[in-house]
Amino acid sequence: MATRIFQFLIIFILWLLLTWSLAPQEVIVGVALALLLSIMLYDVFLQGSEKLVQPARYFWFLLYLPVFFYYVVRANLDVAYRVLHPEMPIRPGIVKVRTSLKSDMAKTFLANSITLTPGTLTVDIIGDHLYIHWINIVTEDPQEETEVIVKRFEVFLRRIFE
Amino acid sequence: MSETIGMVIISIGVAFDLFGCIGLVRLPDIYNRLQGATKCVTLGTCLILVGVLVHSGGAMGIKALLCAIFVLLSSPTGAHALARGAHRSGVKLWKGSVMDKYAEDQEGKLDQ
Amino acid sequence: MIVLMVLLILCCFLCLYRIGMGPTPPDRTVGIDILGTLVVGFCAFTAILTGKDWYMNVAISWALLSFIGTIALAKFLEGRGFDE
Structure with missing residues (x-):
């Protein structure tokens, strides 16, 4: 009801x-x-x-917003730099990372956040694994990739949606 | 005063839109194009709509804010669907790409 | 104001270039998706210029329809039905 x-x-x-x-x-x-x-x-x-009436979730959501917008602005400056640079310094590829989030809502928001943040684009989610197109691969170690791409949002999203 | 601030925000938004569209033309393959274009055009359009909110306020501003939230939610989802559709329809990555874990896993699934 | 509108129209023409020249169908679809988002911004411009707030209704409807169109095209590219 x-x-x-x-x-x-x-x-x-x-x-x-x-x-x-x-x-x-x-x-x-x-x-x-x-x-x-x-x-x-x-x-x-x-x-x-019932999650809608727990105030702690709203608090974490308010904390999440500035972090999110900081990464969005950085992503845009990053794209502008790569696009306007005469040689286009890109090194693209699709990597596979693992998330520990369980609920659909949290995964959706994680995928959207990843798409809007520097150099990454979610291609598909299968179970716990996200396939991510990365415009400038700096490492080939899956552990480190997970650290760089997923961890910065997971901390917040787990407290908001799980 | 608020009109000037609104116009400044709108100008920044249009600049980002322009970067995104230059990226759409310059970058080499569809996944990179999606990256550049989606990020820049989403933020650019949201900034234009927020600029309308600051510039006018009232009913127009509220509608602009709702529209900005909607664009912010729907645009990455559309890009995600397009990237998946393109990969499944068999578009290869750019020749300078480093790796493609997704294709490897898809092939493994087809073999079984 | 007019300069900004001209720049936005330039953006639209860059998108049209990609739609016309794109080597593969997904490239053209990306162009259409981005063009839809740009038109939302254009509606906001028109709303400020004329001072009529129902242009924002057009913008919201356009964003909704453009999103649905993009999803439909993406599903079409995947080459299967809508039920999956």
């Missing part, structure tokens, strides 16, 4: 933000749509919604 209420609230707040008005007709349509969607999509979203 709690899951449905959370889902209803999320959809309804999203609707209010998108319409950005409190006119009665907008609110009524919003309530109707949110009810319908939260009944229809019960099985699809938000498994394990």
Whole structure:
């Protein structure tokens, strides 16, 4: 039941933000749509919604954001350097790393974070292994690769989603 | 004041967009192109939308913020799907590539 | 403002170059994906220029549709159905 209420609230707040008005007709349509969607999509979203009410997770999420944006900006400057350099200093290849995260949500966020951070692009996830295209391979040792690519996000994502 | 700050943020965003598109043209194979283009264009477009939020505020700003969050979530997922699709459809890596663990593992699976 | 718009249009033309010249189908698909994201930024520009906030609705819808289109093209490249 709690899951449905959370889902209803999320959809309804999203609707209010998108319409950005409190006119009665907008609110009524919003309530109707949110009810319908939260009944229809019960099985699809938000498994394990009890995690939504644990404040520690939000704290770690707020800590995660600046780290994430720092790496995103560094990634962009890195790409700009490689693209504008006349000789294009790249040494690409696909490496295989291992993650210790278990839940789907955490793996999804890990893959997205890896894609947006310096020189790496997730190609596929099979079980616990991530295949990552790396634009400038500095080491060929799997242990070290895991250390460089995955560890910096795993610490945060484990505390947020697991 | 806020209009000037907004315009500065938008200018930085457009600059990153331009770097990403230069990367799309210059880099040698599809995986490298995806790397450069996805990173730069995602951040560039998000910065443009955040610039709209700072510049205008109000209803337009909230919608721009929602749009920025959506682009930030969907763009890497699209790149991930494209990279996987390209690899499975048989596009080889650039000749200067160092290794390809994914192809090795896929071949091993096909042999079984 | 006009200079920025011209630069963004230049970006779009670089994408079109990749779509036209790309040696393999995935290359063209990357171009289409990036072009879709650029159009979202362009809608934001138009919203500021005209001061009408419904241009942002266009931007949000465009982002959604572009994402779905990219996923569909990627699945098509993989050469199998949508159910997997």
